[in-house]
Amino acid sequence: MRRVVVTGLGALTPIGNNLAAYLEGLQKGMSGANRITYFNPENFKTQFACELKEFDATEFIDRREVRRLDRFSVYAMVAADEAVKHAQLDPEQLDVERVGVIWASGIGGLRSLEEEITYNATSDQPRYNPFMIPKMIGNMGAGHISMKYGFRGPSYGTVSACASTGHALGAAADDIRLGRTDVMVVGGSEAAVTEVGIGGFSAMKALSTRNDDFATASRPYDAERDGFVLGEGAGSFILEELEHAKARGATIYAEVMGYAATSDAYHITAPHPEGLGASTCMRNALNFSGINIDEVDYINTHGTSTPLGDIAELKAIQQVFGDKIYNLNISSTKSMTGHLLGAAGAIEAIACILAIQHNFVPPTINHFNDDPEIDKRINLTFNEAQERDVKVALTNTFGFGGHNSAAVFKRFEG
C-alpha cells in the first residue's frame, strides 16, 4: 500500500501564532486563556476563552480579501499557508490535479451569520449581505485554500463537531493511499468565540465558569475540573505520498500510520459511560496501523476538562492498553490551548508530531487535586513537559453526536 507522510505543518493557536511559537508554548506549558475581548462578556456565566493573541489578519491577507472571509476561513488560509511554505510546496512544480484539500470546521462562520441576523432583527427592510452565505458555509476553508494555490484535486469540508479534523485527516490519508492524489492540504479551523458560541455552549453547562481564575480553568483530570474552555485557531498538515515526498527531497516529519472512526450511538452530547465507541476506535486505529500496544509512547487525549468525558476516555484507554497503560505518557494539551472544537484534532495531531520530532511530551497543565476516580499510576504528564523518545503517538478526537476518530503517527525511519 502507498505510504503517507507529513511534510509540512502550520499552527495558529491561542498559545502561539505559528508553528515555532506553538512548540514553545507546549514545551513551557503556557495557558492560553484570557478574558473575552471580542465582545463584552459581563452578563455571561463564562467570561473567558482562549482567543488568538495579537493576531492581525491583514498581515497575511489583503484587506479586501479579508472582508470576504469569516474568521474561520482567515485562520484556515493562514495555517495552510504556513504548512505549504513549511513543506516547500511550489504549485508550479506540482501536478495540481493530484493535490487536494480537506478542511474541517465544526461550526463554520458563526460570527458572519450572527452579524446579519443582528442587523436584520432591527431593520425594516430585509438587507442580507451577499457575502453572508459564502462566509458562513463550513466548506469554505477548503474552497479558499484550493483557489489560492490552484490545487484542483478533491476539495471539501468535514463536519463532525470536535472530531472534524480527525475525519479530515483520515479521508485525506485514504485519498493518497488509494492513489487518487499525491499531496493533500489538510487541517481544521474554528472561530466560535462569539456571543452565540459562548451562550450556546454555556447553556449546555459544557463550559468552565472559573471566571476568577480563568488561567487555570482548563484542568483535565483534576478533581475540580468544571467544563471546557472555548478556544479558537487552526492547524494544518501537508500529507504526501512517500515516494512523491522523496522525489522532491522533502523533509519528512512523521509517517501517518493509520486512522479509524467509530460512533458511540448513545447520546447527543454525553460520551458512552464505558467509553465503548472510543475504545473500539483506538483499537481499530492501532490494528490498521500495524502498531502493537507496547509500541505506543504517547497519547494526546481528547480530555476536554469535563467531569464525565475525561473519565470515560481514560476507561477506554485502559480497555485497549490494559496494564500497558502505565508505560504510556498521556496528556491533554487542551489544558493549555482550550478546546478548539473542529480544529482541536488539528493542533493536537501537530502536538503529537512535534513530540515525535523533539523528544518530549507536552504537559497537562493546571493540575492541583487528584481525582479519586483516576488511577494514580497513570502518567498524565501533569504540569510540566517530560522528556521522552517518542516514536509512536496516538491522538483521539471525539465530537458531539457520538463521533470518534483516532490517528496514529510514527517517527519516519525509512
Place this chain on the structure above:
Amino acid sequence: MSNIAEKVKAIIVDKLGVDESEIALESSFTNDLGADSLDTVELIMEFEKTFDISIPDEQAENITTVGEAVSYLESQVKE
C-alpha cells in the same frame, strides 16, 4: 464634490479595498474597480443602508459606474 459623492467614494474604498485616487466618476465597478457580481450587490445594499432608501432591482441594474450611482442617489436623497 457633493456630500453624496464623498459618501459613495468612502463606501467604495471600504468595500472594494481600492485607493481613493483610483476612483473617478466614470469608473466602472466591474471593469475598473475589480468588483464581481457579489461586490456590486453589496455596494447597492450599502448605498441603501447609508442613505436609508430602497433601490429597486431594475434601477440597481443601471448603476454600473460611480457617476451613475452618484446621480441616482442625488435624485433620490434629500441632503
